[in-house]
Amino acid sequence: MDTLSSRKMTPAALPDRWTWQRSLQARMIIAFGGAFLIILALLTFWLGRTVYQTYLEAAEHDLEVVAFLASNALEDPLSGYASEFARYQQWESEHKRAASTSLETSIGDREVDDNKNDEDEEEAPTKDDDPGAPSSAPTLTPPPTPEIVLPRLQGVAALYARDANVRVTILDKNGHPVADSHHPIEQIAPQGGQPEVVTALHGDEMSDVRVDEFTNALTLFAAAPIQQGSELLGVVQLSQPMQIVATKARNLVLTIILTGIVAVLASTALAIWISRQLVRPVLRLERAALAAAQGDLSQQVPVQTGDELGALAQAFNTMVGAVRTMLDQQRAFIAHASHELRSPLTNIKLRIEAVRELGDEAPDISERYLAEIESEAERLARLANALLDLAHLESRPPAPPERAVDLAPLLQNAAAIMQLRAEAAGISMTTATPATLPLVKVHPEQIEEAVLNLLDNAIKYTSAGGSVTLAASAMSDRLTITVSDTGAGIPPDDLPHIFDRFYRVDKARSRARGAQHGMGSGAGLGLAIVKQLVEQNQGRISVESTLGQGTNFAISFPLMA
Numbered sequence: 001m002d003t004l005s006s007r008k009m010t011p012a013a014l015p016d017r018w019t020w021q022r023s024l025q026a027r028m029i030i031a032f033g034g035a036f037l038i039i040l041a042l043l044t045f046w047l048g049r050t051v052y053q054t055y056l057e058a059a060e061h062d063l064e065v066v067a068f069l070a071s072n073a074l075e076d077p078l079s080g081y082a083s084e085f086a087r088y089q090q091w092e093s094e095h096k097r098a099a100s101t102s103l104e105t106s107i108g109d110r111e112v113d114d115n116k117n118d119e120d121e122e123e124a125p126t127k128d129d130d131p132g133a134p135s136s137a138p139t140l141t142p143p144p145t146p147e148i149v150l151p152r153l154q155g156v157a158a159l160y161a162r163d164a165n166v167r168v169t170i171l172d173k174n175g176h177p178v179a180d181s182h183h184p185i186e187q188i189a190p191q192g193g194q195p196e197v198v199t200a201l202h203g204d205e206m207s208d209v210r211v212d213e214f215t216n217a218l219t220l221f222a223a224a225p226i227q228q229g230s231e232l233l234g235v236v237q238l239s240q241p242m243q244i245v246a247t248k249a250r251n252l253v254l255t256i257i258l259t260g261i262v263a264v265l266a267s268t269a270l271a272i273w274i275s276r277q278l279v280r281p282v283l284r285l286e287r288a289a290l291a292a293a294q295g296d297l298s299q300q301v302p303v304q305t306g307d308e309l310g311a312l313a314q315a316f317n318t319m320v321g322a323v324r325t326m327l328d329q330q331r332a333f334i335a336h337a338s339h340e341l342r343s344p345l346t347n348i349k350l351r352i353e354a355v356r357e358l359g360d361e362a363p364d365i366s367e368r369y370l371a372e373i374e375s376e377a378e379r380l381a382r383l384a385n386a387l388l389d390l391a392h393l394e395s396r397p398p399a400p401p402e403r404a405v406d407l408a409p410l411l412q413n414a415a416a417i418m419q420l421r422a423e424a425a426g427i428s429m430t431t432a433t434p435a436t437l438p439l440v441k442v443h444p445e446q447i448e449e450a451v452l453n454l455l456d457n458a459i460k461y462t463s464a465g466g467s468v469t470l471a472a473s474a475m476s477d478r479l480t481i482t483v484s485d486t487g488a489g490i491p492p493d494d495l496p497h498i499f500d501r502f503y504r505v506d507k508a509r510s511r512a513r514g515a516q517h518g519m520g521s522g523a524g525l526g527l528a529i530v531k532q533l534v535e536q537n538q539g540r541i542s543v544e545s546t547l548g549q550g551t552n553f554a555i556s557f558p559l560m561a
Contacts, residue, residue: 033264051256056209059240063166064224070160070238081233088150150179154180157170160238167239169239173234183214189213191235191237196222196223200223203227204225215241218241218243223235223237288300297323303317344376344377345376347373351373351376403441404440405441405444407437407442407444407479408436410444414452415429425462427459427467430467433471438479439559449529451470451481453530462486478557478559479557489550495543498527501528530555534555539557541554
């Protein structure tokens with residue numbers, strides 16, 4: 001036969017799930033770590049962009065500051081740099097005039113040659129075909145380079161380039177290079193069309209990012225005007241590779257990423273520790289549940305926290321305790337039922353054997369034995385009916401009452417039914433119920449059965465000459481029905497158990513009183529049935545008793561609103 005442990009649903013029995021889905025601890029770690037990684041990735045992306053933009057703005061500002069400082073130094077009237085710009089302007093003008101004169105001479109010589117060639121063509125047309133004839137085009141001699149002419153500006157460019165780790169280019173007011181810290185100026189194209197130079201020529205400062213013509217690398221450019229008063233002398237242009245800016249930003253982002261990785265590792269370790277702390281009580285609960293399912297109801301899970309897991313452990317302990325109590329009650333129920341059934345059956349068997357042995361020799365004794373057999377049979381019938389009633393009440397609770405009823409006629413009918421039995425026992429029975437009572441929503445037949453059981457119990461345990469009282473009254477929002485007697489009372493130690501199944505306060509007295517009234521011995525089920533009937537109708541039952549003075553049972557039901 002399969003055991004509970006062999007039928008346990010293990011992770012291996014779930015083939016449709018991934019391995020990580022079979023472990024609560026793994027799911028917690030993956031969920032925690034995954035969420036942290038996503039947050040870290042988004043944060044790193046946002047920080048990377050922010051850091052890069054911040055470094056770029058800082059580099060632009062620094063480059064503009066250096067350009068401004070350089071332009072201020074070149075603007076100083078006492079520094080003599082203005083004379084260098086004037087010499088360059090003079091050289092440029094002379095160069096332009098020389099170039100213009102050379103161009104005019106070249107054009108004039110070309111016209112003379114053209115005329116002469118025309119004449120020669122008429123006289124000797126074959127001479128043009130002479131490959132050895134010398135060329136008559138003039139040769140222009142380039143003017144001296146500005147490096148030779150402007151050594152001080154070249155020195156300023158080199159000085160600021162070395163101090164600020166940038167490239168410095170000094171331009172004239174037309175955007176032509178005058179000095180450069182890294183390249184010969186004859187290799188540098190005019191910069192008059194660049195955005196930062198155009199802005200500087202208009203007396204302002206700005207920066208721009210573009211590809212450098214020499215390095216083909218992305219480069220940051222900035223420029224500032226060089227002015228003396230209202231006269232614009234030129235422009236100082238600075239440039240710095242963006243790789244420097246990107247390297248600084250990349251180093252900071254890498255630091256952030258490394259810090260994030262360390263944080264992920266730390267958070268993963270923390271997640272593992274937390275998940276173990278959370279899963280450990282669940283595993284203990286699982287082991288205890290399996291042990292309890294196999295019959296070990298002594299299992300208790302330690303309650304170590306006040307959170308949901310602690311509440312779960314407390315609920316499990318309560319459940320195991322309730323199951324243990326229920327099983328104990330079932331065992332006691334079976335033991336009591338077996339005893340109650342065995343006793344009358346034994347008596348019946350013994351008396352049948354005695355009657356069979358006596359035959360017709362002692363008719364009086366046989367008649368008495370037959371009467372006892374009949375009494376025991378009635379006792380068995382009452383016990384069977386009580387067990388069936390109790391099982392019916394517990395297995396199939398009735399539907400809620402459909403209408404409210406007045407219990408006054410019902411109580412008067414119950415009193416009339418028990419009146420003859422009370423008189424036969426020498427007990428006076430009093431009814432104190434008004435003609436009408438407030439309406440209550442109950443099953444009237446169940447309430448009548450409960451009241452009859454209480455009256456039967458009161459008559460059974462009240463001696464001759466005593467009294468039993470049935471009363472009803474409405475107070476506040478409840479209707480209360482009381483059954484009082486002047487019997488011997490119930491000991492205080494027995495009061496908490498009188499509604500338990502098969503519990504009898506005094507078995508010898510119960511048996512004697514039952515035989516005296518012709519009812520057979522009580523099985524201890526009457527009050528259990530009464531309690532079940534009352535509670536199924538949303539009622540409450542209570543008992544008060546004093547030894548030697550009597551007992552008072554009270555059942556109450558909520559009134560209709």
